[in-house]
Amino acid sequence: MSATEHSITSDSDALVSSTDPLHPANLIPELCAAFYKLGWVTGTGGGICIRTGDKVYIAPSGVQKERIESSHIFVMPYPQDEPSPHTDRIFLRRPTLNLKASACTPLFWNAFDLRNAGSCIHTHSQNAVMATLLWPGPVFRISHQVILMIKGVRIGGNGRALSYLDTLVVPIIENTPDEEDLKDSMEEAMKQYPDAAGVLVRRHGVYVWGDDWQKAKTQTECLDYLFEIGVKMKLAGLPTVLNE
Protein backbone atom coordinates (compact mmCIF):
# COMPACT_ATOMS: atom_id res chain seq x y z
CA MET A 1 0.00 0.00 0.00
CA SER A 2 1.40 3.41 -0.94
CA ALA A 3 1.70 6.31 1.53
CA THR A 4 -1.20 8.01 -0.25
CA GLU A 5 -3.51 5.02 0.06
CA HIS A 6 -2.45 4.47 3.65
CA SER A 7 -3.24 7.99 4.80
CA ILE A 8 -6.65 8.36 3.10
CA THR A 9 -8.77 6.55 5.65
CA SER A 10 -11.83 8.47 6.87
CA ASP A 11 -14.72 10.53 5.50
CA SER A 12 -12.88 13.79 5.95
CA ASP A 13 -10.27 12.41 3.58
CA ALA A 14 -12.82 12.90 0.79
CA LEU A 15 -11.98 16.61 1.17
CA VAL A 16 -8.55 15.98 -0.32
CA SER A 17 -9.33 13.06 -2.57
CA SER A 18 -10.31 14.03 -6.12
CA THR A 19 -9.44 13.02 -9.64
CA ASP A 20 -9.86 16.66 -10.71
CA PRO A 21 -6.36 18.04 -11.34
CA LEU A 22 -7.69 21.52 -10.45
CA HIS A 23 -8.81 20.43 -6.96
CA PRO A 24 -6.72 22.40 -4.39
CA ALA A 25 -5.43 19.16 -2.83
CA ASN A 26 -4.00 18.21 -6.23
CA LEU A 27 -2.92 21.72 -7.19
CA ILE A 28 -0.85 22.39 -4.05
CA PRO A 29 1.52 19.45 -4.66
CA GLU A 30 1.78 20.29 -8.37
CA LEU A 31 2.43 24.00 -7.81
CA CYS A 32 4.93 23.38 -4.98
CA ALA A 33 6.88 21.04 -7.29
CA ALA A 34 6.90 23.77 -9.98
CA PHE A 35 7.96 26.44 -7.45
CA TYR A 36 10.76 24.15 -6.23
CA LYS A 37 12.22 24.18 -9.75
CA LEU A 38 12.22 28.00 -9.65
CA GLY A 39 14.17 27.94 -6.36
CA TRP A 40 11.19 29.44 -4.53
CA VAL A 41 10.51 26.62 -2.03
CA THR A 42 13.79 24.74 -1.57
CA GLY A 43 14.95 23.39 1.79
CA THR A 44 11.32 22.99 2.99
CA GLY A 45 10.71 26.78 2.88
CA GLY A 46 7.91 28.67 1.17
CA GLY A 47 4.56 27.30 0.01
CA ILE A 48 1.07 28.05 -1.23
CA CYS A 49 -2.34 28.09 0.44
CA ILE A 50 -5.64 27.96 -1.48
CA ARG A 51 -9.09 29.06 -0.27
CA THR A 52 -12.26 28.06 -2.10
CA GLY A 53 -15.12 29.89 -0.39
CA ASP A 54 -15.41 28.47 3.12
CA LYS A 55 -12.49 26.02 2.99
CA VAL A 56 -8.75 26.61 3.20
CA TYR A 57 -6.26 24.01 1.93
CA ILE A 58 -2.86 24.12 3.64
CA ALA A 59 0.42 22.27 3.08
CA PRO A 60 2.31 20.60 5.92
CA SER A 61 5.14 22.38 7.72
CA GLY A 62 8.84 21.63 7.42
CA VAL A 63 8.58 19.00 4.71
CA GLN A 64 10.17 18.83 1.27
CA LYS A 65 7.57 20.95 -0.49
CA GLU A 66 8.23 19.36 -3.89
CA ARG A 67 7.25 15.93 -2.53
CA ILE A 68 3.89 16.78 -0.93
CA GLU A 69 0.98 14.44 -1.70
CA SER A 70 -2.70 15.36 -1.63
CA SER A 71 -3.14 13.12 1.43
CA HIS A 72 -0.72 15.43 3.33
CA ILE A 73 -3.00 18.46 2.92
CA PHE A 74 -4.81 20.06 5.89
CA VAL A 75 -8.27 21.61 5.44
CA MET A 76 -9.49 24.41 7.71
CA PRO A 77 -12.89 26.14 7.68
CA TYR A 78 -13.15 29.78 6.60
CA PRO A 79 -16.51 31.02 7.92
CA GLN A 80 -17.60 33.99 5.81
CA ASP A 81 -19.69 35.75 8.46
CA GLU A 82 -17.68 35.35 11.70
CA PRO A 83 -14.24 36.44 12.86
CA SER A 84 -11.81 34.09 11.26
CA PRO A 85 -10.61 31.21 13.45
CA HIS A 86 -7.08 30.44 12.28
CA THR A 87 -5.68 30.79 15.80
CA ASP A 88 -8.06 28.12 17.09
CA ARG A 89 -6.49 25.63 14.71
CA ILE A 90 -9.83 24.04 13.85
CA PHE A 91 -9.34 21.44 11.15
CA LEU A 92 -11.95 19.88 8.90
CA ARG A 93 -9.31 17.41 7.87
CA ARG A 94 -5.83 16.51 9.12
CA PRO A 95 -3.40 14.03 7.55
CA THR A 96 -3.03 10.77 9.44
CA LEU A 97 0.75 11.15 9.19
CA ASN A 98 2.32 13.06 12.09
CA LEU A 99 2.41 16.47 10.36
CA LYS A 100 1.81 20.07 11.42
CA ALA A 101 0.11 22.68 9.25
CA SER A 102 2.36 25.33 7.66
CA ALA A 103 3.78 27.91 10.09
CA CYS A 104 2.76 30.47 7.46
CA THR A 105 -0.96 29.82 8.10
CA PRO A 106 -1.57 33.05 10.12
CA LEU A 107 0.14 35.06 7.37
CA PHE A 108 -1.88 33.40 4.63
CA TRP A 109 -4.93 34.32 6.72
CA ASN A 110 -3.98 38.01 6.48
CA ALA A 111 -4.41 37.75 2.70
CA PHE A 112 -7.84 36.09 3.11
CA ASP A 113 -9.09 38.49 5.82
CA LEU A 114 -7.69 41.78 4.51
CA ARG A 115 -7.84 41.22 0.72
CA ASN A 116 -10.47 38.51 0.37
CA ALA A 117 -7.79 36.53 -1.46
CA GLY A 118 -8.37 33.05 -2.84
CA SER A 119 -4.72 32.10 -2.61
CA CYS A 120 -1.45 33.27 -1.08
CA ILE A 121 2.07 32.22 -2.08
CA HIS A 122 5.21 32.48 0.06
CA THR A 123 8.63 32.19 -1.62
CA HIS A 124 12.23 32.27 -0.48
CA SER A 125 13.27 33.45 -3.96
CA GLN A 126 16.75 34.94 -3.90
CA ASN A 127 15.42 37.79 -6.06
CA ALA A 128 13.03 38.76 -3.27
CA VAL A 129 15.70 38.38 -0.58
CA MET A 130 18.22 40.46 -2.57
CA ALA A 131 15.58 43.17 -3.10
CA THR A 132 15.15 43.48 0.67
CA LEU A 133 18.93 43.87 1.06
CA LEU A 134 19.41 46.47 -1.69
CA TRP A 135 16.33 48.48 -0.60
CA PRO A 136 17.20 48.96 3.10
CA GLY A 137 14.15 51.19 3.76
CA PRO A 138 10.49 50.24 4.29
CA VAL A 139 9.63 49.69 0.57
CA PHE A 140 10.87 48.25 -2.75
CA ARG A 141 10.09 50.59 -5.66
CA ILE A 142 10.38 50.26 -9.44
CA SER A 143 8.80 51.99 -12.46
CA HIS A 144 8.76 51.87 -16.26
CA GLN A 145 9.27 48.14 -16.64
CA VAL A 146 8.32 45.59 -19.30
CA ILE A 147 4.65 46.36 -19.73
CA LEU A 148 3.40 42.78 -19.35
CA MET A 149 5.27 42.33 -16.10
CA ILE A 150 4.19 45.55 -14.43
CA LYS A 151 0.65 45.17 -15.87
CA GLY A 152 0.50 41.65 -14.44
CA VAL A 153 0.50 43.13 -10.95
CA ARG A 154 -2.88 44.39 -9.68
CA ILE A 155 -3.44 47.26 -7.27
CA GLY A 156 -3.90 45.64 -3.84
CA GLY A 157 -3.47 42.24 -5.50
CA ASN A 158 -7.01 42.30 -6.92
CA GLY A 159 -7.74 45.82 -8.23
CA ARG A 160 -6.90 47.43 -11.59
CA ALA A 161 -3.69 46.46 -13.38
CA LEU A 162 -0.69 48.76 -12.98
CA SER A 163 0.39 50.72 -16.07
CA TYR A 164 3.84 51.29 -17.52
CA LEU A 165 3.79 54.76 -15.92
CA ASP A 166 2.89 53.55 -12.41
CA THR A 167 5.52 53.02 -9.75
CA LEU A 168 5.25 49.60 -8.16
CA VAL A 169 5.66 49.76 -4.38
CA VAL A 170 6.05 46.65 -2.21
CA PRO A 171 6.38 47.14 1.56
CA ILE A 172 9.23 45.41 3.39
CA ILE A 173 8.75 44.15 6.96
CA GLU A 174 11.52 43.02 9.28
CA ASN A 175 12.03 39.28 9.80
CA THR A 176 11.46 37.52 13.14
CA PRO A 177 12.80 34.16 14.37
CA ASP A 178 9.25 32.74 14.52
CA GLU A 179 7.04 32.92 11.44
CA GLU A 180 3.84 33.55 13.41
CA ASP A 181 5.35 36.75 14.87
CA LEU A 182 5.26 38.26 11.37
CA LYS A 183 1.46 38.27 11.32
CA ASP A 184 0.94 41.68 12.95
CA SER A 185 3.63 43.53 11.00
CA MET A 186 2.35 42.02 7.74
CA GLU A 187 -1.17 43.17 8.64
CA GLU A 188 0.12 46.66 9.46
CA ALA A 189 1.99 46.85 6.12
CA MET A 190 -1.10 45.67 4.20
CA LYS A 191 -3.16 48.41 5.86
CA GLN A 192 -0.51 51.07 5.31
CA TYR A 193 0.00 50.07 1.66
CA PRO A 194 -3.48 49.07 0.44
CA ASP A 195 -2.25 49.12 -3.18
CA ALA A 196 0.50 46.55 -2.57
CA ALA A 197 0.06 43.12 -4.15
CA GLY A 198 2.55 41.52 -1.76
CA VAL A 199 4.74 42.02 1.29
CA LEU A 200 8.49 41.41 1.33
CA VAL A 201 10.14 40.03 4.48
CA ARG A 202 13.72 41.25 5.00
CA ARG A 203 16.38 38.55 4.52
CA HIS A 204 13.59 35.98 4.13
CA GLY A 205 11.28 36.21 1.09
CA VAL A 206 7.87 37.45 -0.02
CA TYR A 207 4.13 36.84 0.44
CA VAL A 208 1.93 37.49 -2.63
CA TRP A 209 -1.83 36.97 -2.91
CA GLY A 210 -4.53 37.05 -5.57
CA ASP A 211 -8.25 36.44 -6.10
CA ASP A 212 -7.48 32.83 -7.00
CA TRP A 213 -4.42 30.58 -7.35
CA GLN A 214 -3.91 31.57 -10.98
CA LYS A 215 -3.72 35.28 -10.13
CA ALA A 216 -1.57 34.67 -7.06
CA LYS A 217 0.81 32.61 -9.23
CA THR A 218 1.07 35.06 -12.12
CA GLN A 219 1.48 38.00 -9.74
CA THR A 220 4.24 36.17 -7.89
CA GLU A 221 5.93 35.53 -11.25
CA CYS A 222 5.60 39.19 -12.30
CA LEU A 223 6.84 40.48 -8.94
CA ASP A 224 9.75 38.05 -8.95
CA TYR A 225 10.71 39.27 -12.43
CA LEU A 226 10.54 42.89 -11.19
CA PHE A 227 12.61 42.07 -8.06
CA GLU A 228 15.22 40.39 -10.25
CA ILE A 229 15.50 43.23 -12.77
CA GLY A 230 15.39 45.82 -9.97
CA VAL A 231 18.28 44.10 -8.20
CA LYS A 232 20.27 43.92 -11.45
CA MET A 233 19.60 47.61 -12.21
CA LYS A 234 20.57 48.65 -8.69
CA LEU A 235 23.79 46.62 -8.89
CA ALA A 236 24.53 48.24 -12.28
CA GLY A 237 24.04 51.69 -10.71
CA LEU A 238 20.89 52.43 -12.76
CA PRO A 239 17.89 54.30 -11.29
CA THR A 240 14.91 51.99 -10.71
CA VAL A 241 12.31 54.78 -10.55
CA LEU A 242 12.15 57.40 -13.34
CA ASN A 243 10.64 60.90 -13.27
CA GLU A 244 11.27 61.66 -9.60
Ligand SMILES: CSC[C@H](O)[C@@H](O)C(=O)COP(=O)(O)O
Ligand atom coordinates in the same frame (compact mmCIF):
# COMPACT_ATOMS: atom_id res chain seq x y z
C1 LIG B 1 9.87 29.84 11.49
S1 LIG B 1 9.45 28.75 10.24
C2 LIG B 1 10.18 29.48 8.85
C3 LIG B 1 9.83 28.77 7.60
O1 LIG B 1 10.96 28.62 6.79
C4 LIG B 1 8.78 29.52 6.86
O2 LIG B 1 9.21 30.83 6.63
C5 LIG B 1 8.53 28.88 5.58
O3 LIG B 1 8.82 29.41 4.56
C6 LIG B 1 7.88 27.56 5.50
O4 LIG B 1 7.20 27.21 6.66
P1 LIG B 1 6.42 25.84 6.71
O5 LIG B 1 5.93 25.75 8.12
O6 LIG B 1 7.39 24.74 6.35
O7 LIG B 1 5.32 25.94 5.67
Ligand SMILES: [Zn+2]
Ligand atom coordinates in the same frame (compact mmCIF):
# COMPACT_ATOMS: atom_id res chain seq x y z
ZN1 LIG C 1 9.59 31.45 4.80
